[in-house]
Every structure is written in structure tokens, then in C-alpha cells.
Amino acid sequence: MFLAGSAIGYYGSGLAATRVAESAPAGHDFLALVCVAWEGAAERAESFGVRVVYARSGIVLSERGGPLESLLRPFRLFVGGRLARAARFLVDSPGR
Secondary structure, three states, X not given: OEEEEEEHHHHOOOOOOXXXXXXXXXXXXXXXXXXXXXXXXXXXXXXHOOOEEEEEEOOXXXXXXXXXXXXXXXHHOOOOOOOXXXXXXXXXXXXX
16 A cells, blocks of 8 residues: 655635535645646556555644744734635535
8 A cells, every 4th residue: 555645735825614525626826736647647546456545634633732822923913814715524425
């Protein structure tokens, strides 16, 4: 098995607070195109009989750790800006 790390950017940045199923098509912005190319390169391993699994992850923000504290610092100094255009939701199982 080959685990190919990818990003939720695969789905594009034009989604506004919508649930996105794993089977949703790729977006059309720059990051989505990078993810498609990255996953396409990983897909070549299948021609050698290797199972390819794609892990599309994103940054998890939590008050208990992670990058949130670092990201908030510029805002506390009044020099922060908007991090993204929309909220993201990912449905992790088809039954939801």
C-alpha cells in the first residue's frame, strides 16, 4: 500500500460552508490543480500493482494545541488578515 498525502485544497477554495463528500470533484483553483497533479503522480504506483490510498488532510485548529496560537499572534498585534474565503466541512463517511 502506498499512502499519498494530499490536501483538502483538492476540492477548491470556492466552497462556502458546504459539506463536501469524498467523492466530490476537484476544484479549479491553483491549489486544487496542484493536488490533482500530486495525486496523479501517486496514481502511477497502481501500474505496479500497488494499492494507492489518498489522505486529504487540512489544518486542525484547537484551543488545546496545534497552530492556532501562532496564527492568532498577528491578530492580537492588529496586523492579521483573513485566512480563507469560506468555512470547510468534510463528510468523512458516505452515510452522513
